[in-house]
Amino acid sequence: MLTYSKSALVGAILESIAYGLYLSYFLQCMQIILGRQSVKGKISVQLLLTSLVLFFLITMRMVLDNKAAVEAFTNDPITPNAADIYLENFGNGAMFRTGTYIALTIVADIFIVYRVFAVWGGNLVVAAVPSILAVADIGESIGRF
Numbered sequence: 756m757l758t759y760s761k762s763a764l765v766g767a768i769l770e771s772i773a774y775g776l777y778l779s780y781f782l783q784c785m786q787i788i789l790g791r792q793s794v795k796g797k798i799s800v801q802l803l804l805t806s807l808v809l810f811f812l813i814t815m816r817m818v819l820d821n822k823a824a825v826e827a828f829t830n831d832p833i834t835p836n837a838a839d840i841y842l843e844n845f846g847n848g849a850m851f852r853t854g855t856y857i858a859l860t861i862v863a864d865i866f867i868v869y870r871v872f873a874v875w876g877g878n879l880v881v882a883a884v885p886s887i888l889a890v891a892d893i894g895e896s897i898g899r900f
Contacts, residue, residue, distance in 0.1 A: 777813060861896060864885075868882060
């Protein structure tokens with residue numbers, strides 16, 4: 756049976772694998788963004804800042820999830836179901852991990868709205884749907900806390 760603690764451990768392992776792939780893509784992204792300076796003479800500040808903020812938040816999320824998994828399985832090896840008890844306790848950094856995920860989602864949503872607006876030549880009608888969805892996501896995130 757897959758318990759909450761086992762799913763958290765499997766999730767941390769899969770997240771680490773996905774992070775390795777993401778790190779490779781991020782480094783390529785930085786080469787492209789910073790390489791544009793030599794070609795066009797300017798860097799897209801919005802793209803650079805958003806990429807760096809997303810990288811920071813994704814890295815923080817991965818570190819926090821792995822830290823929680825390690826602590827859950829190593830802090831109290833004698834107590835039965837200690838990992839489940841640790842992970843279900845909201846005071847063990849779960850709120851900070853959730854807040855990091857929410858911040859990551861909000862930054863990504865706002866950047867998508869900006870890109871839709873820019874790609875469609877400033878068309879407000881086209882950008883309205885992703886904007887409404889982003890506002891709904893922000894509202895739902897506030898409601899989560």
